[in-house]
Amino acid sequence: MKIPILFILSSVSGGGKTTLRRHLLKTFPHLAWSVSATSRPARPGDIEGKDYIFLTKDDFETRIKNGDFLEYAIVHGGSSAKYYGTLKSSIDKFISDGKSVLCEIDVQGFYQIKKNYSGKVVSVFIQPPSLDIIRQRLIHRGDNSLLQIEERLETAKEELKHMKAYDHIILNDDLSKAKEDIVALFRKYL
Numbered sequence: 001m002k003i004p005i006l007f008i009l010s011s012v013s014g015g016g017k018t019t020l021r022r023h024l025l026k027t028f029p030h031l032a033w034s035v036s037a038t039s040r041p042a043r044p045g046d047i048e049g050k051d052y053i054f055l056t057k058d059d060f061e062t063r064i065k066n067g068d069f070l071e072y073a074i075v076h077g078g079s080s081a082k083y084y085g086t087l088k089s090s091i092d093k094f095i096s097d098g099k100s101v102l103c104e105i106d107v108q109g110f111y112q113i114k115k116n117y118s119g120k121v122v123s124v125f126i127q128p129p130s131l132d133i134i135r136q137r138l139i140h141r142g143d144n145s146l147l148q149i150e151e152r153l154e155t156a157k158e159e160l161k162h163m164k165a166y167d168h169i170i171l172n173d174d175l176s177k178a179k180e181d182i183v184a185l186f187r188k189y190l
C-alpha cells in the first residue's frame with residue numbers, strides 16, 4: 001500500500017486555490033479534504049463542517065490550549081485578523097485509514113506542519129500572475145471591503161516571499177492550464 005500523503009496547498013488570497021482544490025477533489029475521489037477550523041464568521045454560502053468548522057474566538061483558544069491543532073495561525077492583519085487551523089482529528093482519521101489528505105492553509109501553517117508533522121508531506125504553492133491581477137480579482141469577487149483588500153494584498157506580498165520553500169509551484173496565469181498542471185502533478189503521487 002502507498003504511504004498516505006498530507007498535501008498542502010497554499011496561495012495568496014484570490015490566487016485561485018479554492019477553484020483548483022475543488023478540481024482536484026473531483027478528479028481524485030479518493031483524496032480526502034481536511035476541513036479547517038476558523039474564528040471568522042461564516043460568509044453567505046459557507047456550509048458548517050464542509051467549508052469550515054466555525055468556532056468562536058474563545059472556543060478556538062481553548063482548543064489551542066488542549067493541543068487539538070496540528071497547526072494554526074492568525075491570518076490577515078488588521079481588521080480581518082482571525083484564527084485558522086487544522087485539527088489533528090481532521091487529518092489523523094484519514095491517514096490512519098491509509099488515505100491521502102489535502103489541506104488548504106497559509107504559509108505560517110505550512111512551516112508548522114513541515115516542522116511538526118512526522119508523516120509524508122507534499123507542498124504546492126499556487127503562484128498568481130501578479131499582485132495587480134490579485135487586486136482586480138478581489139475587487140471583482142466583492143466579498144471584501146477596500147480596506148480588507150489592501151490588508152490581503154499586504155499579506156500576499158509577504159507570502160510570495162516564501163513560495164520557493166514549497167516542493168512545487170503551479171503558475172495560475174491561465175486557469176485551464178493550471179488545472180491541467182496540478183492534476184498532472186498529483187497523478188505522480190496518487
Ligand code: 5GP
Nearest residue numbers: 036037072073075084085086104105106109
Ligand atoms: P478565507 O477567509 O478567505 O476563507 O481564508 C483565508 C485564508 O486562510 C486562506 O487563504 C488560507 O490560506 C488560510 N487558511 C484556511 N484554512 C487554514 C488553516 O487551517 N490553517 C492555516 N494556517 N491557514 C488557513
